[in-house]
Amino acid sequence: MESNELLQPLLLPPSGNTIPPAAATTFKLISSNSSILFRLLSVCLIGIISLWATSEASKGFSLTIINEAGETAAGRKFDLFYVSNDKATRIVLKASRFVERVLYYGPGNSNTHPKKDVNHVILRLAGRNLANMAVVSHGGKNEFAINISPSVMQGENVDYAVASAVQRGMALIWLWDGEHSAPPALLEGMVEYISILAGFAPAPAMANYSFLSGSGQLCWMNKDPKAVAHFLNYCEAENKGFIQRLNQAMKHQWNEGALDAALGFPVEDLCASYNPSSKISM
Numbered sequence: 001m002e003s004n005e006l007l008q009p010l011l012l013p014p015s016g017n018t019i020p021p022a023a024a025t026t027f028k029l030i031s032s033n034s035s036i037l038f039r040l041l042s043v044c045l046i047g048i049i050s051l052w053a054t055s056e057a058s059k060g061f062s063l064t065i066i067n068e069a070g071e072t073a074a075g076r077k078f079d080l081f082y083v084s085n086d087k088a089t090r091i092v093l094k095a096s097r098f099v100e101r102v103l104y105y106g107p108g109n110s111n112t113h114p115k116k117d118v119n120h121v122i123l124r125l126a127g128r129n130l131a132n133m134a135v136v137s138h139g140g141k142n143e144f145a146i147n148i149s150p151s152v153m154q155g156e157n158v159d160y161a162v163a164s165a166v167q168r169g170m171a172l173i174w175l176w177d178g179e180h181s182a183p184p185a186l187l188e189g190m191v192e193y194i195s196i197l198a199g200f201a202p203a204p205a206m207a208n209y210s211f212l213s214g215s216g217q218l219c220w221m222n223k224d225p226k227a228v229a230h231f232l233n234y235c236e237a238e239n240k241g242f243i244q245r246l247n248q249a250m251k252h253q254w255n256e257g258a259l260d261a262a263l264g265f266p267v268e269d270l271c272a273s274y275n276p277s278s279k280i281s282m
Helices: 021-058 073-083 087-104 150-154 158-174 184-197 225-238 242-249 258-263 267-273
Strands: 062-067 120-125 134-140 143-148
Touching: 062 073, 062 087, 073 087, 073 120, 073 150, 073 158, 087 120, 087 158, 087 184, 087 242, 120 158, 134 158, 143 158, 150 158, 158 184, 184 225, 184 242, 225 242, 225 258, 225 267, 242 258, 258 267
Parallel strands: 062 120, 120 143
Antiparallel strands: 134 143
């Protein structure tokens, strides 16, 4: 009798898991096509993200940081803590977003009013001490500069002082000024209103200021920006959107009826009933 081993076929039939040649070729084609498709989608996605980023950037402004204090103690501190790590840039952008929300955006972060054109902002640490923490200058072509006094770098809480100065500077940049004809006391009061709303302490009161209370039609002309800020807050509480409408009114040549129009009734009515102890809600 022959051995069972001699009866086994020389070649074993393919197992059930073996992929036929035609199927293997098809699999390779599908795999290759999927890889190409993935690459194309990746390229498209990168392009879309790039276009979106460009679009978002176009909605903002370019920013330049300048240190004119050089190798002074203030200049070295500014370079080390605010320029080298882009902290100055973040402070400017954060302050700008806050001011824009206050002046131009409504509920749901919708843009309710046309924005002032701001193409380029320069944040400059001045080479000498200035009369104020921050002084804003206009260079034309919608370019603005926030000049910070080096004295800001000498306080105990430098981060707070720098952020506060930049916040006031960005408020001045985004506010319309009635083609340079709006009352300075009103502009300073609006800057103070925005700064207090952002959580910063009021600027020191002027020596000759007096509280607002029933002082007639010009009660918003008080010499102390804090007092004007609190009165503007009172107006905003009486008629929501007052601050935004007032800013829009200052887009053109200033006229004495701008406050009445923004408020919806004579401002002197509120002057008579205003309580100077009211606080700005943050």
